[in-house]
Amino acid sequence: MQSAWLSALAFLVVSTLLGLGVLGAAKALRVRARKDSRIKHLTYECGEQPDGLAWMQFHARYYVVALFFVLFDVEAVFLFPWAVVLRELGAQAFIAAVSFVVVLMLGWFYVLRKEALQWQ
Amino acid sequence: MSALGHGALYGAVLIAVMLSTVAVGIWFERKFAGRMQSRLGPTIVGPMGLLQPLADVVKLLQKEDIIPAGADRALFNLAPVLATIFSLGVAAVLPLSPHMIAADLDIGVVYMLAVGGLMVVPTFMAGWASNNKFALLGGMRAVAQSISYGVPLVLAVLVPVILSGSLSLAGIVRWQSEHHWFALWPVIPGLPAFALYFMAMLAEANRIPFDIPEAESELVAGVTTEYTGAKFTLFYLAEYVHTLVGSAIGAALFFGGWDGPFAPGLHWMVAKTLALFVVVYWVRWTLLRLRSDQLMELCWKWLTPIGVALVLIAAAWVQFAPQGAL
Amino acid sequence: MGHINDTLRALWTTLRTAFRPTSTVQFPAVVRPRGERYRVSFALPDDENGEMACIGCLTCERICPSQVIKVKPGVKRESPVTGKKRAYTDDFVIDLSACIQCELCVQVCNNDAIVMVREAEQPMFEREDLVLGFARLRKNATDRTRSWGHGTMLQESQEPAKVEKKAPAVKAAPAVAAEPRQPAPRSPSRAAEPPEDGARARAREGARARRGGTDVSATLAFGVVAACALLSAVFVVRAVDLIRAVLWLGITLIATAALYAMLGASFLAGVQLLLYVGGVMTLMVFGVMITRRHEGIAPTATDTVRPVRGAVVAASLFGLVAAAIVNTDGLDDAPARALAPLTLADLGRSILVEHVLAFEALSLLLLAAIIGAVVIARRRDPGPLDEPTEASR
Ligand code: SF4
Ligand code: SF4
Numbered sequence: 001m002q003s004a005w006l007s008a009l010a011f012l013v014v015s016t017l018l019g020l021g022v023l024g025a026a027k028a029l030r031v032r033a034r035k036d037s038r039i040k041h042l043t044y045e046c047g048e049q050p051d052g053l054a055w056m057q058f059h060a061r062y063y064v065v066a067l068f069f070v071l072f073d074v075e076a077v078f079l080f081p082w083a084v085v086l087r088e089l090g091a092q093a094f095i096a097a098v099s100f101v102v103v104l105m106l107g108w109f110y111v112l113r114k115e116a117l118q119w120q
Numbered sequence: 121m122s123a124l125g126h127g128a129l130y131g132a133v134l135i136a137v138m139l140s141t142v143a144v145g146i147w148f149e150r151k152f153a154g155r156m157q158s159r160l161g162p163t164i165v166g167p168m169g170l171l172q173p174l175a176d177v178v179k180l181l182q183k184e185d186i187i188p189a190g191a192d193r194a195l196f197n198l199a200p201v202l203a204t205i206f207s208l209g210v211a212a213v214l215p216l217s218p219h220m221i222a223a224d225l226d227i228g229v230v231y232m233l234a235v236g237g238l239m240v241v242p243t244f245m246a247g248w249a250s251n252n253k254f255a256l257l258g259g260m261r262a263v264a265q266s267i268s269y270g271v272p273l274v275l276a277v278l279v280p281v282i283l284s285g286s287l288s289l290a291g292i293v294r295w296q297s298e299h300h301w302f303a304l305w306p307v308i309p310g311l312p313a314f315a316l317y318f319m320a321m322l323a324e325a326n327r328i329p330f331d332i333p334e335a336e337s338e339l340v341a342g343v344t345t346e347y348t349g350a351k352f353t354l355f356y357l358a359e360y361v362h363t364l365v366g367s368a369i370g371a372a373l374f375f376g377g378w379d380g381p382f383a384p385g386l387h388w389m390v391a392k393t394l395a396l397f398v399v400v401y402w403v404r405w406t407l408l409r410l411r412s413d414q415l416m417e418l419c420w421k422w423l424t425p426i427g428v429a430l431v432l433i434a435a436a437w438v439q440f441a442p443q444g445a446l
Numbered sequence: 447m448g449h450i451n452d453t454l455r456a457l458w459t460t461l462r463t464a465f466r467p468t469s470t471v472q473f474p475a476v477v478r479p480r481g482e483r484y485r486v487s488f489a490l491p492d493d494e495n496g497e498m499a500c501i502g503c504l505t506c507e508r509i510c511p512s513q514v515i516k517v518k519p520g521v522k523r524e525s526p527v528t529g530k531k532r533a534y535t536d537d538f539v540i541d542l543s544a545c546i547q548c549e550l551c552v553q554v555c556n557n558d559a560i561v562m563v564r565e566a567e568q569p570m571f572e573r574e575d576l577v578l579g580f581a582r583l584r585k586n587a588t589d590r591t592r593s594w595g596h597g598t599m600l601q602e603s604q605e606p607a608k609v610e611k612k613a614p615a616v617k618a619a620p621a622v623a624a625e626p627r628q629p630a631p632r633s634p635s636r637a638a639e640p641p642e643d644g645a646r647a648r649a650r651e652g653a654r655a656r657r658g659g660t661d662v663s664a665t666l667a668f669g670v671v672a673a674c675a676l677l678s679a680v681f682v683v684r685a686v687d688l689i690r691a692v693l694w695l696g697i698t699l700i701a702t703a704a705l706y707a708m709l710g711a712s713f714l715a716g717v718q719l720l721l722y723v724g725g726v727m728t729l730m731v732f733g734v735m736i737t738r739r740h741e742g743i744a745p746t747a748t749d750t751v752r753p754v755r756g757a758v759v760a761a762s763l764f765g766l767v768a769a770a771i772v773n774t775d776g777l778d779d780a781p782a783r784a785l786a787p788l789t790l791a792d793l794g795r796s797i798l799v800e801h802v803l804a805f806e807a808l809s810l811l812l813l814a815a816i817i818g819a820v821v822i823a824r825r826r827d828p829g830p831l832d833e834p835t836e837a838s839r
Contacts, residue, residue, distance in 0.1 A: 004224050004226070005225065006124050007127030007222055008222070010123075010126070010131055011127045013131070015131065016205050018204060019202075023354075025181055025350070026185070029178075030182050031183070043191075043253075044252060044346065045254075057737065058260055062260060065264050068271075070725040073721055077721060080281065081713070081794030082794055083285065085791050088795075090439065092798070094435055096805060097435065098435070101809075111420070155465070155468065156460040156461075230712075230717065235719065240724060244731055260735060406460040407453065
């Protein structure tokens with residue numbers, strides 16, 4: 001098993017080399033500007049002078065979305081080992097997982113009723 | 121051959137193949153999009169404009185490299201490289217034919233979901249490091265969208281996992297070649313699960329109709345607003361590779377991967393992948409962009425419960441279907 | 447259902463269009479003939495007697511919406527051709543740069559004395575060059591092809607009852623043949639070249655025997671990964687910038703996933719990446735992004751000045767984990783156990799048979815977490831008017 005992980009690691013290393021290679025190639029190829037100017041480095045704000053920092057405050061619903069993602073993913077992650085043994089264990093595993101999912105879907109229903117994921 | 125050498129060799133070859141496919145794919149997309157809009161598409165560079173992607177790459181690599189004032193330089197430079205790594209890295213577990221797979225992980229499906237899910241990191245990083253309001257807003261939207269659609273994605277992928285009882289992509293394909301393609305049989309969790317997977321994949325790759333994170337008409341170019349030259353190229357590449365690998369995984373999970381008559385397995389896998397890839401373009405040049413709230417409503421109100429229902433149906437099928445029907 | 451139907455119809459429409467001939471042609475190679483009614487510039491033609499037809503009546507000058515026509519009427523005199531008395535024009539100027547090509551001037555002229563032509567003027571460098579003078583307008587009458595319309599014909603076509611008129615002298619532009627369509631170039635999607643020789647490229651299980659920490663390279667790998675985890679953890683604490691701290695934490699989490707993978711716990715490694723790096727990190731980033739801060743000040747860790755409290759918490763956590771590890775049974779024969787690693791099926795069996803109660807309890811826990819999240823979300827969201835810094839729509 002570890003050997004497969006090593007292969008995956010090598011694969012990732014090759015992808016990294018590609019990314020760095022493209023940057024390197026660009027470094028060799030690219031045209032250099034004869035003179036630099038402050039204006040060139042201004043961030044793009046539709047031609048206006050950039051106003052303040054870009055780091056603004058975001059709405060709390062972003063956080064809620066991330067929270068629900070984690071919760072539902074935890075659910076899904078527990079279903080993976082279940083999926084593998086489902087055939088072997090039969091009805092008992094099926095009922096256990098169905099009740100697991102149904103309880104969670106109660107939560108989903110509650111979210112829907114309270115409109116916590118409304119993105120107006 | 122050692123495991124490392126195996127991975128590196130496969131990585132080099134597969135990545136080279138994917139890059140050339142992407143190059144041809146870009147040409148094809150522009151040509152196809154042109155025809156769909158009753159235009160010619162690229163015609164000048166090379167025969168039928170075939171060398172257009174090459175010209176584009178040369179042009180992009182020659183561009184000046186500008187880092188905006190006030191940017192977090194380290195993260196700004198790191199983000200495109202990470203995007204490349206994560207988008208290409210998913211392909212490691214892709215089974216091309218029964219014996220052709222870079223890293224045959226026994227949990228290939230989880231690896232694919234996890235590494236694909238990591239794409240949110242460079243996306244946010246780029247948005248945040250650019251010190252640009254459009255980029256940050258685009259980055260936040262992209263991340264929120266990716267993680268939201270991550271839920272239906274996982275649920276859709278669970279369906280073939282349940283039906284085959286395997287977490288390895290090769291194992292899932294093998295099961296399909298011994299029984300049926302999941303998109304065809306059992307058709308009820310199979311086909312809708314594929315549709316769910318396809319939509320979630322489009323959303324994860326920020327493709328139309330789910331491209332609100334880089335909505336050109338409102339956010340300039342989303343996270344890539346401040347990127348020039350090679351770094352922009354890498355993001356562009358990552359986006360295409362993401363779609364290509366997503367199509368390949370869809371082909372493996374739902375359309376039996378290498379399974380098919382007459383031709384060798386590899387040919388079937390490539391043909392199915394390209395067919396799905398073309399459908400992505402077809403959708404892209406046909407549909408409109410969904411609004412943010414429609415996006416979230418679609419995901420949480422519809423796709424998530426549908427996904428849960430499909431998972432339960434698949435489990436019930438495994439439990440109760442007569443043995444012959446498998 | 448309506449949406450799905452519309453989507454499918456749209457897809458069908460684009461697909462059909464893709465296999466039809468295109469509306470556009472490749473311009474310099476293929477020049478599409480201009481339409482019969484194409485009109486860009488002007489000419490002052492002769493009448494049937496070979497004299498300039500314009501009588502300087504100023505009708506066109508008055509009708510022109512852009513007021514770009516200047517006519518200077520001349521004196522009435524006898525025509526040298528017919529001998530009849532008629533009016534003449536001394537000068538005629540059209541400023542093409544502001545003309546909107548409305549053809550009204552042509553339409554109102556009763557004498558068919560102004561017409562439009564199908565060949566465009568050359569591009570100019572100065573605006574003044576686009577002012578067409580008398581000589582140029584006269585020259586256009588012989589040099590260029592006339593457009594389709596002329597005054598009497600246009601007037602006639604708009605009148606309700608038919609009025610008999612003499613045949614127009616202006617020769618019509620030759621009718622244009624139906625535009626030739628470009629044959630559609632078929633675009634074959636080329637299959638990618640496959641990587642060759644996969645037959646003997648199967649991953650082997652040879653590395654399994656080397657597990658157990660005796661191998662030098664394994665120890666080395668462990669050292670590198672552990673160092674990554676620890677170093678990035680230090681950076682998490684040291685970072686002043688909150689976002690950077692979270693990103694460093696991401697590296698710690700990835701290194702932990704690598705440790706799991708090295709120990710043969712593949713599934714756990716995948717879950718670590720999926721849930722912690724993909725999910726929890728996003729959660730933290732979003733947590734930082736929604737905090738309120740003063741205009742122009744980046745998010746920073748403000749609580750770096752209380753190391754003692756932090757140290758106490760860290761030390762007690764360490765003690766707790768260490769105690770748990772020491773008290774775990776069977777750690778001494780860990781290498782022996784590692785030779786028979788837990789498969790995912792073992793995990794599934796364990797969850798669904800031995801720990802099924804915990805599994806069900808977990809769903810209740812998740813339910814509680816969801817409800818908690820909803821409550822927090824509703825409290826955090828005071829409504830649109832209270833949030834002047836609200837940036838996301
Ligand atoms: S061109 Fe026609 S309308 Fe204009 S002044 Fe001459 S005769 Fe009159
Ligand atoms: S075409 Fe219209 S705008 Fe142009 S000169 Fe004639 S009346 Fe004026």
